[in-house]
Amino acid sequence: MSYLKQITSPTLLINEDICRNNLKKMADKAKRHGMKLVPHFKTAQSHEIGKWAKDYGITEITVSSIKMAEYFCGQGWDNIHIAFPFNPLEAEKLNALAKNQRLSVQLINVAVAQELNETLENPVGFFIEIDAGYGRTGVEVSDFGLMEAILRTAKKRDVLQFKGFYLHAGHTYYEPDKARIYAQTRAALSMLKNKYRTEYPELVTRTGDTPGCAVIDNFGDIDEMGPGNFVFYDMMQVNLGSCKVEDVAVALAVPVVDIKKDRKEILVHGGGVHLAKDVLIEPDGGKNFGEVVWLHENDWEIPLQRSFLKSISQEHGIIKASDDLLARVKVGDVLGILPIHSCMTADCMGRYLSLKREWIDHAEQAY
Amino acid sequence: MSYLKQITSPTLLINEDICRNNLKKMADKAKRHGMKLVPHFKTAQSHEIGKWAKDYGITEITVSSIKMAEYFCGQGWDNIHIAFPFNPLEAEKLNALAKNQRLSVQLINVAVAQELNETLENPVGFFIEIDAGYGRTGVEVSDFGLMEAILRTAKKRDVLQFKGFYLHAGHTYYEPDKARIYAQTRAALSMLKNKYRTEYPELVTRTGDTPGCAVIDNFGDIDEMGPGNFVFYDMMQVNLGSCKVEDVAVALAVPVVDIKKDRKEILVHGGGVHLAKDVLIEPDGGKNFGEVVWLHENDWEIPLQRSFLKSISQEHGIIKASDDLLARVKVGDVLGILPIHSCMTADCMGRYLSLKREWIDHAEQAY
Structure with missing residues (x-):
């Protein structure tokens, strides 16, 4: 499986x-x-x-x-x-x-x-x-x-x-x-x-x-x-030139719960309690809370057309979706989000799932 | 005690x-x-x-x-x-x-x-x-x-x-x-x-x-x-006019680890993994990650002269301190911080200490 x-x-x-x-x-x-x-x-x-x-x-x-x-x-x-x-x-x-x-x-x-x-x-x-x-x-x-x-x-x-x-x-x-x-x-x-x-x-x-x-x-x-x-690494480091997108080693898997084709938006379960609220600013002044990747059996794939989380609240994330993503995604799919700040995301999540299906430990909460 | x-x-x-x-x-x-x-x-x-x-x-x-x-x-x-x-x-x-x-x-x-x-x-x-x-x-x-x-x-x-x-x-x-x-x-x-x-x-x-x-x-x-x-409630709600500072019911207790009198800065152990990273913008354009209060035996006190967290990183917080705070605080003291967004802070911290010394439960982490 x-x-x-x-x-x-x-x-x-x-x-x-x-x-x-x-x-x-x-x-x-x-x-x-x-x-x-x-x-x-x-x-x-x-x-x-x-x-x-x-x-x-x-x-x-x-x-x-x-x-x-x-x-x-x-x-x-x-x-x-x-x-x-x-x-x-x-x-x-x-x-x-x-x-x-x-x-x-x-x-x-x-x-x-x-x-x-x-x-x-x-x-x-x-x-x-x-x-x-x-x-x-x-x-x-x-x-x-x-x-x-x-x-x-x-x-x-x-x-x-x-x-x-x-x-x-x-x-x-x-x-x-x-x-x-x-x-x-x-x-x-x-x-x-x-x-x-x-x-x-x-x-x-x-x-x-x-x-x-x-x-x-x-x-x-x-x-x-x-x-x-x-x-x-993470998207902040990509942005700083420390690494390439291909070097980011963690991704938050998020279920798709709604799709608004007309607005080119995808609603996922994944927000501030999962990713933390670190943000990058896009060239047009918009916010970016994480970059969308396709999840595959043994790896993840960086799409040719970019999609990213344009807004998050405590549990909601809204993806600004590319035409390609909109054409292929459906409710109930799971997408990957490369975090802006991986240290904070890992701290929020408290454990990892490896692509080999092993749970990997993370220290407990901050208290 | x-x-x-x-x-x-x-x-x-x-x-x-x-x-x-x-x-x-x-x-x-x-x-x-x-x-x-x-x-x-x-x-x-x-x-x-x-x-x-x-x-x-x-x-x-x-x-x-x-x-x-x-x-x-x-x-x-x-x-x-x-x-x-x-x-x-x-x-x-x-x-x-x-x-x-x-x-x-x-x-x-x-x-x-x-x-x-x-x-x-x-x-x-x-x-x-x-x-x-x-x-x-x-x-x-x-x-x-x-x-x-x-x-x-x-x-x-x-x-x-x-x-x-x-x-x-x-x-x-x-x-x-x-x-x-x-x-x-x-x-x-x-x-x-x-x-x-x-x-x-x-x-x-x-x-x-x-x-x-x-x-x-x-x-x-x-x-x-x-x-x-x-x-x-929290400082965001105070800022929105939903409540008064006196209505904020949670405060993060943070140990003071260093004081820079010349810069009017106090370094505390308390950062993004504790408070989350929600922020308010001060009238001068500076950032505010939480408001300082004095902690007393049975309550906390809102100082007449404001002090607040002007920057945080994963575990560090730097307070922009009032003259009164600088005059009275010393390394090893514990200050209170009223959070900007209490839902996120509580989610980061995972439990509460009541002023009656009782630990109060909070649901586990986001995974």
């Missing part, structure tokens, strides 16, 4: 071949540049996809919360890095997890360094997160006073072990000139490495955004890369 | 007093207009909150998928209405549920009516959904041919039982003149009732949007109202 036959409601499909190809290509690229790939598993949030990653030499992962770290503990990862400015209310939880799993966190202020220094009994690594222009989080690249205050705090005991500098160049998501951003990133991390490596000879530098890691070919002396979204 | 002491990570709080007040006010309003209130439980998705609703005379509810209907089966509801154009792939599931629970569905085309007519063994009610200008779903109000084709199909057997006409005037969410929209809604439903009540003397008409049900005071001869969001 085909996986298609078992779909009666919105279901997140994963194409293992595409996903493995994405993992392999990024692992090869890291190797080519002499870097360690530590993928951000906030995208996949899955033990099974973790196993696929291990086939390409990946031994460490990144996550974005202690809850997610908890999910991945005891699965044989050499280290799990929590890439979020550490939340001091979770210090005891961190200590408990660190008993049996090597972990690292991110620090950007002295208050949290002190809290961890007082609470931890088990050693935990830490990166100082650097802000080199993105402006979301991190110590400003020239704020050596703050960096050294964090380092001094950690030195008072030996539980917080300095690993290096982490820089998320998230502005590659909206600034077209990624080469310029990466020139800054390389320069910032290189400067910090030179400044602190006499005292910390083992320190490493890491950067992590998918648009940068996908297209940049000069990483200078950066040691590690930590992109996340590349495991699946 | 206060509920506040147990919060270490993003947690959705519910204020039972506010929620009950919202239920009571809408139930009173329905009674005043001689209407039956059938709230849409896609917002709360909770048995416990269902019990509160029963205290105000509510005996029937609406849901938006068969999965959600399944969650509410066997909880003593007189009828559960699935307010979504029925997905024919779920006909067998509907039949199974209908064995022990009175259910109704929405029909907008003949294909699905036929499918249900062939598959169902247990009787199920149906509304014909009418589109009177919103343009999302439904039979156009003048398309009597289609309505009658659906009715004829249902008449072939006695499993599909016609209940009446359902009209979701969702354009009250973006068109300022709600009175004009409701004039259309009243006229459309009244016309249909007059046209079909000779043949179907029991038929009822129902309308359902929160902005309309909250502010309109002329429902004409509409029989039933089915708003959903009013149970919690």
Whole structure:
């Protein structure tokens, strides 16, 4: 029986071949540049996809919360890095997890360094997160006073072990000139490495955004890369030039419940609770909440004539349909939607169905 | 111990007093207009909150998928209405549920009516959904041919039982003149009732949007109202004039992880996976992903000086902070965020913590 036959409601499909190809290509690229790939598993949030990653030499992962770290503990990862400015209310939880799993966190202020220094009994690594222009989080690249205050705090005991500098160049998501951003990133991390490596000879530098890691070919002396979204990619990454539509590894299967030929619209069961509400803007100013693909037995097919979700509400999705789609689709069919932001879609859906009819795990909800 | 002491990570709080007040006010309003209130439980998705609703005379509810209907089966509801154009792939599931629970569905085309007519063994009610200008779903109000084709199909057997006409005037969410929209809604439903009540003397008409049900005071001869969001309200409804900030019954508790006094920014753990990504636009063109409140032992407090989430990513939230907030907050504190769209936030979070320290259920994820 085909996986298609078992779909009666919105279901997140994963194409293992595409996903493995994405993992392999990024692992090869890291190797080519002499870097360690530590993928951000906030995208996949899955033990099974973790196993696929291990086939390409990946031994460490990144996550974005202690809850997610908890999910991945005891699965044989050499280290799990929590890439979020550490939340001091979770210090005891961190200590408990660190008993049996090597972990690292991110620090950007002295208050949290002190809290961890007082609470931890088990050693935990830490990166100082650097802000080199993105402006979301991190110590400003020239704020050596703050960096050294964090380092001094950690030195008072030996539980917080300095690993290096982490820089998320998230502005590659909206600034077209990624080469310029990466020139800054390389320069910032290189400067910090030179400044602190006499005292910390083992320190490493890491950067992590998918648009940068996908297209940049000069990483200078950066040691590690930590992109996340590349495991699946999505229409936002296609739009940014990080990948091709053929590289998107997940699709939401949605049942067709109505067709309005005169308006060229198709109503599907699939909305904000399934896809999340990330959106791309079409050249004519219209919204695009996901790209339609044909679902086949062993793969999906990108239509020659584009159709896409022009609007969604909590459970409804309305497709702006091509003539070809209108001519061939009928109520009760199931279409595929390539998501705009696959991390959010996977988080909404909470599990995957492979094209081989296997259910694949995803960590639980956000609470 | 206060509920506040147990919060270490993003947690959705519910204020039972506010929620009950919202239920009571809408139930009173329905009674005043001689209407039956059938709230849409896609917002709360909770048995416990269902019990509160029963205290105000509510005996029937609406849901938006068969999965959600399944969650509410066997909880003593007189009828559960699935307010979504029925997905024919779920006909067998509907039949199974209908064995022990009175259910109704929405029909907008003949294909699905036929499918249900062939598959169902247990009787199920149906509304014909009418589109009177919103343009999302439904039979156009003048398309009597289609309505009658659906009715004829249902008449072939006695499993599909016609209940009446359902009209979701969702354009009250973006068109300022709600009175004009409701004039259309009243006229459309009244016309249909007059046209079909000779043949179907029991038929009822129902309308359902929160902005309309909250502010309109002329429902004409509409029989039933089915708003959903009013149970919690949110900042979008405040913005639409449906309620006051004081009426918002849920708040996301978020730990403060960093403070940038110079930029007047506070970094919290709380982002798109917790709040969803619904957004309001501030008068200066900036984005607003949620409004900050102070959390106290028994309630929350709306600050005199506004602060709000100016940006979010998957797990990060950055607050644009007032001087007062900056002066009083410290790393490790927990703030409250009134969501922009409470239905989506509740769906992301999957459970609630009451201010009395009780965990309150929410249906599972979307799959």
